[in-house]
Amino acid sequence: MAKRKIEVFTAGCSVCEPVVEMVQSMACESCDVTVYDLAQQCDTKECVSKVKEYNITSLPAVVVNGELLSCCADRGVSREQLEAAGVGSPT
Numbered sequence: 001m002a003k004r005k006i007e008v009f010t011a012g013c014s015v016c017e018p019v020v021e022m023v024q025s026m027a028c029e030s031c032d033v034t035v036y037d038l039a040q041q042c043d044t045k046e047c048v049s050k051v052k053e054y055n056i057t058s059l060p061a062v063v064v065n066g067e068l069l070s071c072c073a074d075r076g077v078s079r080e081q082l083e084a085a086g087v088g089s090p091t
Contacts, residue, residue: 008061009036
Protein backbone atom coordinates (compact mmCIF):
# COMPACT_ATOMS: atom_id res chain seq x y z
CA MET A 1 0.00 0.00 0.00
CA ALA A 2 1.40 3.39 -1.02
CA LYS A 3 1.87 6.05 1.61
CA ARG A 4 -0.02 9.32 1.42
CA LYS A 5 2.55 12.06 0.86
CA ILE A 6 1.76 15.19 2.88
CA GLU A 7 3.90 18.31 2.54
CA VAL A 8 3.39 21.23 4.91
CA PHE A 9 4.88 24.61 4.00
CA THR A 10 5.40 26.99 6.91
CA ALA A 11 7.22 30.18 7.82
CA GLY A 12 7.69 29.02 11.40
CA CYS A 13 5.28 31.72 12.61
CA SER A 14 2.56 31.60 15.25
CA VAL A 15 -0.10 31.28 12.54
CA CYS A 16 1.67 28.37 10.83
CA GLU A 17 2.65 26.28 13.84
CA PRO A 18 -0.90 25.20 14.82
CA VAL A 19 -1.43 23.94 11.25
CA VAL A 20 1.82 21.95 11.39
CA GLU A 21 0.79 20.49 14.76
CA MET A 22 -2.71 19.64 13.49
CA VAL A 23 -1.38 17.80 10.42
CA GLN A 24 1.17 15.90 12.51
CA SER A 25 -1.45 14.93 15.09
CA MET A 26 -3.84 13.70 12.39
CA ALA A 27 -1.20 11.71 10.47
CA CYS A 28 -1.56 7.96 10.49
CA GLU A 29 0.79 5.09 9.62
CA SER A 30 0.00 5.50 5.91
CA CYS A 31 0.93 9.21 6.00
CA ASP A 32 4.41 10.45 5.14
CA VAL A 33 4.61 14.03 6.48
CA THR A 34 7.34 16.47 5.44
CA VAL A 35 7.48 19.98 6.89
CA TYR A 36 9.27 22.69 4.91
CA ASP A 37 10.10 25.76 7.02
CA LEU A 38 10.70 28.45 4.41
CA ALA A 39 12.05 30.87 7.04
CA GLN A 40 14.97 28.46 7.51
CA GLN A 41 15.44 27.72 3.78
CA CYS A 42 16.26 24.13 3.02
CA ASP A 43 19.85 23.20 2.19
CA THR A 44 18.99 21.81 -1.24
CA LYS A 45 16.59 24.66 -2.16
CA GLU A 46 14.04 21.89 -2.82
CA CYS A 47 11.46 23.76 -0.73
CA VAL A 48 11.77 26.87 -2.93
CA SER A 49 11.28 24.88 -6.14
CA LYS A 50 8.29 23.07 -4.62
CA VAL A 51 6.64 26.41 -3.71
CA LYS A 52 6.91 27.38 -7.39
CA GLU A 53 5.84 23.95 -8.62
CA TYR A 54 2.69 23.95 -6.47
CA ASN A 55 2.04 27.69 -7.07
CA ILE A 56 1.91 28.40 -3.34
CA THR A 57 1.17 32.08 -2.73
CA SER A 58 0.58 32.13 1.03
CA LEU A 59 1.57 30.21 4.12
CA PRO A 60 0.79 27.93 5.79
CA ALA A 61 0.01 25.61 2.89
CA VAL A 62 -0.64 21.87 2.72
CA VAL A 63 -0.06 19.62 -0.29
CA VAL A 64 -1.39 16.05 -0.33
CA ASN A 65 -0.12 13.65 -3.00
CA GLY A 66 1.15 16.55 -5.12
CA GLU A 67 -2.08 18.56 -4.94
CA LEU A 68 -2.32 21.91 -3.15
CA LEU A 69 -5.43 21.77 -0.98
CA SER A 70 -8.14 24.20 -2.10
CA CYS A 71 -8.11 25.86 1.32
CA CYS A 72 -4.53 26.92 0.64
CA ALA A 73 -4.90 28.12 -2.96
CA ASP A 74 -5.53 31.58 -4.39
CA ARG A 75 -5.00 33.51 -1.18
CA GLY A 76 -1.96 35.51 -2.16
CA VAL A 77 -1.92 39.28 -2.20
CA SER A 78 -2.84 40.66 -5.61
CA ARG A 79 -2.44 44.09 -7.13
CA GLU A 80 -6.20 44.14 -7.78
CA GLN A 81 -7.02 43.53 -4.12
CA LEU A 82 -4.62 46.27 -3.03
CA GLU A 83 -6.09 48.74 -5.53
CA ALA A 84 -9.65 47.82 -4.48
CA ALA A 85 -8.65 48.60 -0.88
CA GLY A 86 -7.42 52.04 -1.94
CA VAL A 87 -3.68 51.40 -1.79
CA GLY A 88 -1.94 53.92 -4.01
CA SER A 89 -4.98 56.21 -4.27
CA PRO A 90 -5.23 59.60 -2.55
CA THR A 91 -7.70 59.65 0.33
